[in-house]
Amino acid sequence: MIDIDKLLAGDRRMAARAISMIEDEDEDRQKLLSELFPHTGNVLTIGITGSPGAGKSSLTDALTRQARQQDLKVGIIAVDPTSPISGGALLGDRIRMQEHALDRGVFIRSMGTRGCLGGLARATKDAVKVLDAFGCNIIFIETVGVGQSELDIMHYADTTLVVLTPGAGDHVQTIKAGIMEIANIFVINKADLGNTGKMITDIEQMLDMSSHHNGWRPPIIKTVTTEEKGLPELWNMILTHKEYNETSGAQKENERKRVQQEVQELLEEKIQNQLKLKLSSNGNMWKLVESIVERNMDPYAAANKLLKEFLSI
Amino acid sequence: MIDIDKLLAGDRRMAARAISMIEDEDEDRQKLLSELFPHTGNVLTIGITGSPGAGKSSLTDALTRQARQQDLKVGIIAVDPTSPISGGALLGDRIRMQEHALDRGVFIRSMGTRGCLGGLARATKDAVKVLDAFGCNIIFIETVGVGQSELDIMHYADTTLVVLTPGAGDHVQTIKAGIMEIANIFVINKADLGNTGKMITDIEQMLDMSSHHNGWRPPIIKTVTTEEKGLPELWNMILTHKEYNETSGAQKENERKRVQQEVQELLEEKIQNQLKLKLSSNGNMWKLVESIVERNMDPYAAANKLLKEFLSI
Numbered sequence: 001m002i003d004i005d006k007l008l009a010g011d012r013r014m015a016a017r018a019i020s021m022i023e024d025e026d027e028d029r030q031k032l033l034s035e036l037f038p039h040t041g042n043v044l045t046i047g048i049t050g051s052p053g054a055g056k057s058s059l060t061d062a063l064t065r066q067a068r069q070q071d072l073k074v075g076i077i078a079v080d081p082t083s084p085i086s087g088g089a090l091l092g093d094r095i096r097m098q099e100h101a102l103d104r105g106v107f108i109r110s111m112g113t114r115g116c117l118g119g120l121a122r123a124t125k126d127a128v129k130v131l132d133a134f135g136c137n138i139i140f141i142e143t144v145g146v147g148q149s150e151l152d153i154m155h156y157a158d159t160t161l162v163v164l165t166p167g168a169g170d171h172v173q174t175i176k177a178g179i180m181e182i183a184n185i186f187v188i189n190k191a192d193l194g195n196t197g198k199m200i201t202d203i204e205q206m207l208d209m210s211s212h213h214n215g216w217r218p219p220i221i222k223t224v225t226t227e228e229k230g231l232p233e234l235w236n237m238i239l240t241h242k243e244y245n246e247t248s249g250a251q252k253e254n255e256r257k258r259v260q261q262e263v264q265e266l267l268e269e270k271i272q273n274q275l276k277l278k279l280s281s282n283g284n285m286w287k288l289v290e291s292i293v294e295r296n297m298d299p300y301a302a303a304n305k306l307l308k309e310f311l312s313i
Numbered sequence: 314m315i316d317i318d319k320l321l322a323g324d325r326r327m328a329a330r331a332i333s334m335i336e337d338e339d340e341d342r343q344k345l346l347s348e349l350f351p352h353t354g355n356v357l358t359i360g361i362t363g364s365p366g367a368g369k370s371s372l373t374d375a376l377t378r379q380a381r382q383q384d385l386k387v388g389i390i391a392v393d394p395t396s397p398i399s400g401g402a403l404l405g406d407r408i409r410m411q412e413h414a415l416d417r418g419v420f421i422r423s424m425g426t427r428g429c430l431g432g433l434a435r436a437t438k439d440a441v442k443v444l445d446a447f448g449c450n451i452i453f454i455e456t457v458g459v460g461q462s463e464l465d466i467m468h469y470a471d472t473t474l475v476v477l478t479p480g481a482g483d484h485v486q487t488i489k490a491g492i493m494e495i496a497n498i499f500v501i502n503k504a505d506l507g508n509t510g511k512m513i514t515d516i517e518q519m520l521d522m523s524s525h526h527n528g529w530r531p532p533i534i535k536t537v538t539t540e541e542k543g544l545p546e547l548w549n550m551i552l553t554h555k556e557y558n559e560t561s562g563a564q565k566e567n568e569r570k571r572v573q574q575e576v577q578e579l580l581e582e583k584i585q586n587q588l589k590l591k592l593s594s595n596g597n598m599w600k601l602v603e604s605i606v607e608r609n610m611d612p613y614a615a616a617n618k619l620l621k622e623f624l625s626i
Binding site (some may be wrong): 030033034037038040041252255256259260262263264266267268270271272274275279285288289290292293295298299300301302303304306307310311 | 619620
């Protein structure tokens with residue numbers, strides 16, 4: 001069982017268990033999240049996405065160092081839909097994160113796919129809430145790929161970094177439109193590895209043609225994580241975006257959207273569950289199927305009949 | 314408007330219009346389908362899938378000739394989720410199908426994506442019903458790709474042909490498991506183009522390891538459509554599978570499953586629509602969102618509250 005007071009006081013084991021409950025789709029997870037919810041809303045979430053090999057992990061590492069210098073408590077959620085195993089850090093993560101593993105101010109968690117991909121986005125958002133209540137000041141959500149579930153997750157973040165790298169075939173034109181649109185800050189990582197001029201021009205041209213939500217035009221920051229270059233600049237830009245969000249009202253607006261989205265998703269999920277229950281316990285269904293097979297009824301009339309029954313439970 | 318009597322009497326224009334109504338998600342389409350439904354249930358549906366370049370179109374052509382020799386009325390539905398345009402045959406289809414275009418006994422239709430992919434599977438199944446009521450004896454459903462919506466469609470067919478070709482890198486091991494499992498008959502097309510022995514051995518080995526639903530072990534037929542080779546054999550095998558389905562009871566069982574699936578899908582769709590309506594008209598939603606943002610309520614409690622309201626409409 002989860003001792004909520006301990007979790008709120010910063011007990012790491014309780015936080016880990018709570019996230020496992022979420023991943024396992026434990027029946028009691030909603031009750032838990034309900035109780036944690038009043039203690040959330042204080043965290044800054046940073047989404048980090050981009051093509052494989054762009055150095056997202058090293059960047060997360062470097063940003064974690066920046067945050068730790070400010071004595072902020074950091075959560076790192078690595079989302080990997082390609083990994084069937086979850087609930088533990090990937091081997092690569094474990095090695096990579098050795099530096100932070102002993103730091104009690106950093107909580108690292110990998111989330112893989114259990115069940116459907118939609119479930120991964122849902123579970124990640126709930127894990128954010130756990131780490132928020134646990135006392136993290138900042139959470140980095142790093143995605144391995146750029147599929148639909150990752151896009152959903154990035155939409156959930158306060159600030160989204162899209163990480164590109166020159167020379168790795170990262171041509172701006174070929175990057176999925178959906179990815180470019182979610183960027184609040186562009187990071188050109190491994191900026192020492194190629195000509196960044198063309199890439200910057202391409203991004204700027206694309207930005208010239210886009211309308212900028214709330215008037216924030218995504219800046220472009222060059223970094224070389226291996227040499228710690230550009231990291232203070234990137235960190236400051238994250239704080240600038242945070243401030244911008246707060247003063248422009250975008251923060252409140254985003255939160256309202258997130259909440260509405262979340263309530264709707266939860267409601268749809270509950271209705272689906274009720275529906276399954278109803279249909280599996282409904283001996284009537286078999287009679288209906290027989291009448292349809294015999295052409296005494298049609299599927300559309302049958303669905304209407306069931307709809308009426310269902311909505312008057 | 315659709316004149317149903319004319320459609321049932323075999324008026325091609327009415328059939329074409331009815332399918333357009335379905336594709337356009339016209340409000341009256343369910344009423345139309347309701348009226349057509351009692352006149353359905355007489356058609357044999359043949360799904361034809363496989364990797365691009367396997368010669369599915371030529372095979373459909375050749376099978377159409379076989380069916381026409383028996384004086385059967387043929388429907389051909391070409392499903393192409395990659396095509397944003399629909400409601401008309403693709404250019405390639407038009408050229409390819411010139412032979413049949415003047416044949417009043419063949420009805421050809423391409424279906425592309427309007428709206429979501431789930432909608433394409435739904436629209437294709439409804440188009441099958443139209444062509445069934447229209448008087449087709451056999452409908453070939455040919456898919457361009459092998460994505461989820463195509464898989465759904467193939468599950469709907471009475472007999473599914475999986476078309477492979479030697480020498481085109483069609484290694485049995487690399488073909489998606491889902492595709493291999495839906496095959497009722499394997500067709501090795503362009504059998505003159507490479508060594509079919511290895512491919513046959515691979516399929517047989519795979520079949521040795523699989524359990525065969527209802528005791529039907531999918532046979533392997535070699536064809537060369539350009540030389541009309543193997544076509545009578547393939548046609549006879551389709552008829553054998555039809556007979557098998559009828560005598561083994563699989564036909565009835567499949568129909569029950571299809572009907573149940575369909576009623577469930579329709580019901581889910583209706584509920585989603587009702588939900589959208591409810592939420593958009595619910596001023597309450599905004600109040601709930603505000604309470605959640607202010608941490609006076611949590612999303613889980615809000616969803617429960619809405620669920621109760623929704624189910625007692």
